[in-house]
Amino acid sequence: MNPFDLLQETYLSLSANKVRSALTILGIVIGISSVIAMVSIGQGAKAQIQSSIEGLGSNLLTILPGVVQPGRGIVSSGRGSAQTLENKDLPVLDSIEGIESVSPELSRRFQITAGTGNNTNTTVNGVLPTYASVRNLTIAEGTFISESNIHSLGRQVVLGATVATDLFGDTPPLGKTIKINKTNFRIVGLLTKKGGAGFSGPDDMVIVPLTTMQKILAGVDYLSTISISVTDKNRMNEVRDAVSDALLTRHRVAEADFSIISQEDILGTLSQVVDTFTIFLASIAGISLVVGGIGIMNMMLTTVTERTREIGLRKAIGAKRRDINRQFLVEAVALTFIGGFLGVILGWLIAATVTYLGLIQTQVSLMSVLLAFGVSTAIGIIFGYYPAQRAARLNPIDALRYE
Amino acid sequence: MIEIKNITKTYRDGDISFQALDNVSFQIKDGEFVAIMGPSGSGKSTLMHILGALDTPTSGTYLLDGQDVSTLSDNELADIRQDKIGFVFQSFNLLPRTTVLRNVMLPLIYEGVRGEERKRRAEVALRAAGLDATHWSHLSNQLSGGQIQRVAIARALVNNPTLILADEPTGNLDSKTGEIVLSTFQKLNTEHGRTIVLITHEREVAEYAKRIIFIKDGTLVKQL
Ligand SMILES: Nc1ncnc2c1ncn2[C@@H]1O[C@H](COP(=O)(O)OP(=O)(O)OP(=O)(O)O)[C@@H](O)[C@H]1O
Ligand SMILES: [Mg+2]
Numbered sequence: 329m330n331p332f333d334l335l336q337e338t339y340l341s342l343s344a345n346k347v348r349s350a351l352t353i354l355g356i357v358i359g360i361s362s363v364i365a366m367v368s369i370g371q372g373a374k375a376q377i378q379s380s381i382e383g384l385g386s387n388l389l390t391i392l393p394g395v396v397q398p399g400r401g402i403v404s405s406g407r408g409s410a411q412t413l414e415n416k417d418l419p420v421l422d423s424i425e426g427i428e429s430v431s432p433e434l435s436r437r438f439q440i441t442a443g444t445g446n447n448t449n450t451t452v453n454g455v456l457p458t459y460a461s462v463r464n465l466t467i468a469e470g471t472f473i474s475e476s477n478i479h480s481l482g483r484q485v486v487l488g489a490t491v492a493t494d495l496f497g498d499t500p501p502l503g504k505t506i507k508i509n510k511t512n513f514r515i516v517g518l519l520t521k522k523g524g525a526g527f528s529g530p531d532d533m534v535i536v537p538l539t540t541m542q543k544i545l546a547g548v549d550y551l552s553t554i555s556i557s558v559t560d561k562n563r564m565n566e567v568r569d570a571v572s573d574a575l576l577t578r579h580r581v582a583e584a585d586f587s588i589i590s591q592e593d594i595l596g597t598l599s600q601v602v603d604t605f606t607i608f609l610a611s612i613a614g615i616s617l618v619v620g621g622i623g624i625m626n627m628m629l630t631t632v633t634e635r636t637r638e639i640g641l642r643k644a645i646g647a648k649r650r651d652i653n654r655q656f657l658v659e660a661v662a663l664t665f666i667g668g669f670l671g672v673i674l675g676w677l678i679a680a681t682v683t684y685l686g687l688i689q690t691q692v693s694l695m696s697v698l699l700a701f702g703v704s705t706a707i708g709i710i711f712g713y714y715p716a717q718r719a720a721r722l723n724p725i726d727a728l729r730y731e
Numbered sequence: 732m733i734e735i736k737n738i739t740k741t742y743r744d745g746d747i748s749f750q751a752l753d754n755v756s757f758q759i760k761d762g763e764f765v766a767i768m769g770p771s772g773s774g775k776s777t778l779m780h781i782l783g784a785l786d787t788p789t790s791g792t793y794l795l796d797g798q799d800v801s802t803l804s805d806n807e808l809a810d811i812r813q814d815k816i817g818f819v820f821q822s823f824n825l826l827p828r829t830t831v832l833r834n835v836m837l838p839l840i841y842e843g844v845r846g847e848e849r850k851r852r853a854e855v856a857l858r859a860a861g862l863d864a865t866h867w868s869h870l871s872n873q874l875s876g877g878q879i880q881r882v883a884i885a886r887a888l889v890n891n892p893t894l895i896l897a898d899e900p901t902g903n904l905d906s907k908t909g910e911i912v913l914s915t916f917q918k919l920n921t922e923h924g925r926t927i928v929l930i931t932h933e934r935e936v937a938e939y940a941k942r943i944i945f946i947k948d949g950t951l952v953k954q955l
Contacts, residue, residue: 646813
């Protein structure tokens with residue numbers, strides 16, 4: 329039997345029982361589309377995390393007090409570690425080669441109220457003028473914190489985009505006064521909106537001079553973060569080691585009471601989490617694919633029983649075992665292939681809808697589409713194999729005598 | 732040319748065995764029209780399955796055109812059926828929901844004959860079986876019993892077989908339609924020189940043949 333005739337036979341017998349074929353295909357469609365949708369959502373989330381971390385500033389090293397283990401989050405070292413970074417740590421960094429600029433920061437959450445009566449609870453970040461360049465921030469309106477603001481313990485504040493709208497709505501906030509922890513601050517600048525994922529974004533914070541933050545708002549002289557931008561991406565490791573050595577010497581400790589985290593560390597950890605989650609979701613979707621496969625097998629076994637006499641007749645007029653075997657196998661594969669095709673379309677539609685609703689920027693990769701076709705065809709072969717064998721092995725006489 | 736020598740067939744079902752054919756021998760020459768007659772359960776269908784290479788005998792030899800068929804494998808038997816034998820059964824002859832033309836072409840499809848040639852040969856066979864061209868594109872469930880049997884005869888003819896085997900082809904038909912089908916067989920034999928073996932338990936049906944072989948309880952009782 330040539331391939332064209334085989335396809336024609338397949339078409340004739342599948343269309344002879346349209347409802348049953350359609351329901352069986354539906355099982356595969358659901359399985360494939362959920363796998364495609366889950367994987368594309370996972371990959372989209374990963375890409376989004378990557379771009380928002382890269383948006384924080386490339387070539388960035390972050391020094392945190394206490395010990396952070398990559399892949400496990402922040403582990404408290406159990407000796408009041410949050411206070412191990414101080415202003416006195418800064419001068420030792422000046423002599424290290426490869427550092428472009430250093431940005432010491434102290435952040436706390438405070439209640440902020442505006443003259444309008446609106447109030448919000450957000451992160452207040454005490455910084456130096458270097459902060460803007462180290463963190464890739466741009467000013468939409470007004471100016472950033474200046475050197476003279478630092479020296480004069482100035483009461484100036486720069487607002488992130490979200491905070492600005494929360495406090496002032498549509499009225500322009502520049503020049504107005506807000507109260508942070510009962511102290512008045514004048515708004516001198518607004519940050520450009522960054523958008524993107526809601527986590528650790530610069531939109532939801534306000535910026536004040538570091539000296540004002542330490543002496544007036546928080547009343548402490550330690551730092552919560554030191555960010556360092558490195559001149560060249562290739563020198564990251566070198567700079568990291570030099571910074572680590574300098575701080576160990578200054579703190580006079582053998583084991584670090586601080587952590588240095590690079591972009592790659594954060595990226596690696598978060599990607600790992602997202603990957604795990606994607607695999608988890610895809611496996612659940614995969615189970616429904618197996619259920620779809622069992623549906624195929626069930627339908628094929630029913631068809632073989634129903635068509636026993638037909639199989640006998642075909643054998644009587646010259647069909648060989650392999651003809652019958654192929655015919656039933658191709659029927660099963662045709663069902664799963666059509667299911668795979670429709671499943672890819674449906675999965676893609678689901679992913680597109682998720683993107684359209686603005687939940688996550690999903691990505692349907694060619695790889696996952698090819699994989700879906702491969703898997704659905706494989707399911708057809710695996711679950712069609714046994715029924716096809718059973719049909720092919722039927723003895724023509726028994727099949728003809730079958731009532 | 733069919734030569735059967737000392738054929739026996741024993742069905743075994745667990746401990747119980749049943750001898751359906753016992754030492755049957757006969758010859759059928761090319762171009763003959765033979766009827767095999769016997770009461771129900773006498774082993775007629777069993778004999779036809781062996782003659783049609785659907786089954787092999789438990790012992791004895793079966794020579795079809797000089798070739799020993801009794802020891803062939805499954806696939807070799809399928810080849811014999813494809814090349815040399817055409818079947819007409821009592822019922823369930825046609826694939827359901829399939830056109831007349833495709834039903835007749837089916838043996839050629841399995842043989843690998845190409846599109847146009849296939850169609851041409853199917854049309855020749857349908858004409859020889861006496862089915863009107865208006866029915867050729869009908870589905871098999873849109874035909875009368877007599878028309879179904881003619882389509883089955885056309886399909887049995889289409890691969891130019893040495894032997895046409897018919898197992899009670901008129902069993903489901905009224906006597907008038909039966910006569911038409913039987914005279915079609917007769918015509919194929921006299922005008923086209925086909926070898927035909929007709930199985931029946933009715934004397935009137937057997938009369939259409941030139942020779943009658945009687946079997947009873949699995950043994951050959953007489954030939955006329
Ligand atoms: N697969 C089988 N297993 C056991 N016994 C069988 C089998 N097939 C047929 N027989 C027995 O062999 C005997 C001959 O059966 P067969 O079908 O050849 O009879 P028949 O002459 O064609 O009868 P009918 O005119 O009713 O069709 C019967 O007694 C039947 O019960
Ligand atoms: Mg019978």
